[in-house]
Amino acid sequence: MGRINANGNPFLVERAEGGFTYFRNIPPALRAAAAGEVALPWTGERRAVGGRATIKIALGTRDIALARKRWFDVHPQVEDIIEVARLRLVRSKRPETPRAVTGLSPSDIETMAKRYYQQILSRDDDEALSDDTLADETEIVLEEAGWSKSDPGAIRAARREAHERELGALTRGLEDMKAFDYDSSSLVPRLASLTADGHSEASARAIRQMLDDAVGENEVDAVLAENGVIIPRVHPDRRRLVLALLRAGMEAHRDVLARLNGKPVQTPVPVEPLKLSDPDEGSKLRDAYEAWKLQQKPADKTAEEYGVYVERFIAINGNLPIRSITKKQVLAYRDGLSLFPRNVPADLREASVAVIQEWAAKNRAKLLSRSTINDKAIGAISAILAIALNHDEIPSNPCAGTKFKLKEGEVVKRQPYTDQDLEKLLASPVFSKGTRYSAGGGEAQKWLPLISMYSGARLEEIGQLRTADIRCEDGIHYCDMETIDDTPGQETRRKTKSSRRKVPIHQRLIDLGLPTYVAAQRKAGAVRLFPLLTPYRGKITHGFSKWWGRYARKFVPAEENKTFHSFRHRVTDQFRNQAKPLYAVMQEVLGHDVSDTTSGYGAGFDLPTLNSAVQALDYGPKVEKALRAMATVGVSSARR
Structure with a gap:
């Protein structure tokens, strides 16, 4: 302190031997915590600072205009270092494990407001008793004005200015409480942004570690933390606390200003933090x-x-x-x-x-x-x-x-299979030559894609079908996806409540022999419709999904972001653009939730209505031709 400059920039000092330096004293309480790195754009280097009574950074120029430009590079970085140090110091004095509370009583709010008032007057007492315990705000005013710490008149003027600033901020807060109780937690920089700004990885991690516990906190958060509690931002008791703190703070700063004008305002006795009963932590x-x-x-x-x-x-x-x-x-x-x-x-x-x-x-x-x-x-x-x-x-x-x-x-969005994709897939060995790969689950590699292509059903919904789930009612073949069964070996689960439904079987699948395949599985005593699918961690189609990804990428490029789920996306587009059933009917077939009051009434759409929508799915002559050719294809095995 004590260095006076007349160039208009705080902490910008012209040395006796020539040249300019950024020179700043650090308050004693902050010296241990005020450490970091300052980037020097004019050299491309980074300067480690902290741990001492002052921060001195040579600006490398004798030209005042250039010195001012470099001051603007340095000053905000030093301000950040000091602010983080101050916040870390505040945090270090608080209860280590603040408790979440469901509300604040009027007496709780009154206690915290009284404590807030007392602390402001107590800090003023400390300043009056010793120049070594000046508040941060007073130090800032002294530095900005270039006043000497050894001048009692300058200290008094700085104290006055600091309290007037605080009173002004609280007064503006009372006029706009929302602005006073801001949430700046989103301003905490990510490591990537810090390293992009030139910080070393170690420096960036150190900054994040400090900011994790400090930045994003406002005056209200600080008061709550000092009292060992936290409360949701949307809670009405928090708003009442804001109002009480604004009023208590304004009263306190007015009383300090009155003291500086000679009025003997007494400091109340210290107010203890909130006394909370031993917490019932509840579930972790x-x-x-x-x-x-x-x-x-x-x-x-x-x-x-x-x-x-x-x-x-x-x-x-x-x-x-x-x-x-x-x-x-x-x-x-x-x-x-x-x-x-x-x-x-x-x-x-x-x-x-x-x-x-x-x-x-x-x-x-x-x-x-x-x-x-x-x-x-x-x-x-x-x-x-x-x-x-x-x-x-x-x-x-x-x-x-x-x-x-x-x-x-x-935003990752799965794309639907196009006509060209379907033609390529149906021309691939599984469908055109009857090739069966060892990792594909036997006939599952043929029927799972086809069933999804003509129903939009999810992969796991189809994979967990049992032979008993393929039914016929009034001449309509359908997949029962309503039943839930916990019996070991034949469990069926549904993703959501709306997933429980009947899905009619398209005539094209019947023509291709799906009922014949089902009958053969029943005759063989199979419970699952696709018994060669191997469950993994409770999911029937885990292995098949990985196999299909490898297989389909040979015919549909991976970069097009298409997976087995692309069948479901394509069916949705077919319903919208070609079949055009009622929207709610489409939702019912797909097992999507319809969140309105009417959908909750009655028993839902009958099977004939759903069947009409499914039978209307038509992929055009080229795809149909490829499907008809499949009926004459035998089965051969392949390793993979």
Whole structure:
């Protein structure tokens, strides 16, 4: 302190020997935490600063205009370092495990407002007693004005200016409470953006570590944290607390200004933080995961995937009580996974998050896509917490609003098979020559694609069909996808309630011999319609899906983003553009949810109505010709 400049830029000092320096004193309480790197664009280097009483950065010029330009490069970076240090210091003095509460009583709000008022006056007492305990705001005013810390008059003027600024900010907050209670958590930079700005990987990680616990916090969050509690932003009690703090803060700063004018305003005795009874932590995340499995009864593969994401969340945030999980922790989980590889090596699956991230960076591995993080990683935690929300175990789902905002190119959308795709597939060995590959599940490799092509049914829905599920009613053949069975060896599951339905069988499939194939399987005593499909982690078509991906890519390029599900997309387009049934009939055949009041009335569409829609599917003469040729094809085997 004490360096005076007359050039209009705070902390820009002209040295006696010539040249300009950015010279800034650091408040004693912040010196240990104020450390980081400052980029020097004019040299391309990065300068490590911190750990001392001052920050001195030579600007490498004697020209005042150029010095001012370089000052604008340096000053914001130093401001960020000091702000992070201040926030870390504040955080270090708080209760380590704030508790999520469902509300604040009037006495709670009054206690926090009184404590807020007392702390402002107490800090002013500290300033009056010692020049070594000046508030950060006073230090800033002194530095900006270039006033000497050894001048009592300058300190008094700086204290006055600092409190007038704070009073002005609170007054504006009272006029616009929404602006005062802002949420800036989205401003926390990602590692990728920090490294893109020139930070080294180590520096970027250090900055993120500091910001994870500090940035995005406003005055209200700070007060709540100091009292050891957190409350959802949308909660009405939070708004009442905002109003109380605004009024208490304005009163406190007015009283300090009155003191500086000679009025003897007394500082109240310290107010203790909120006294909360010992918490009943309730379920932790792993408990909630087990409860989700018990209620939802997911397929083994789904349960295992969700379990992986639960463990990753725990690795980043700990196995928290679900009442204590905040949006900020979900964001930390999201951002942590953005540095995760798509495929974790087997020998690293038990490693820490940091080790896996480091491996991915060192090996330039493909990272999890933002859409995968949204749909699977956040989706898994959100689904688990949704059960807890339905049971009133938590006041809100902290996953709401935490997904990445995807750009157009990041949204993965499956494309439908075109006429040309269908012609190529039907001309391929499985259909045109009767070739059967060992990994394709026998006749499943022929019938699964054809059934989906003429019904739009999902792969797993078709794969888990049993011989008993192929039925005939009033001359209409159909697949029973309504029945749910837990009998070992013949389990049937449905994705959603709307997935339970009857799906008529198209005449083309009957002409190709599907009823004959079903009769042969029944005669052989098969329970499953496609007994050579091998279940994996509770999913019948896991292996088939991988095989089809390899097989179909020979005829339909992989970059076109088409999978077995492309049959379903194509059938949807056929319904819209060619068959043109009622929209609700199309939804019924496809097993999609129709969320309106009318759809919940009555027994739904009868089988003849659904059959009319299915029979109207027509792929044109070229596809029909290829299908007719299949009827004369024998079966041969091939390895794969």
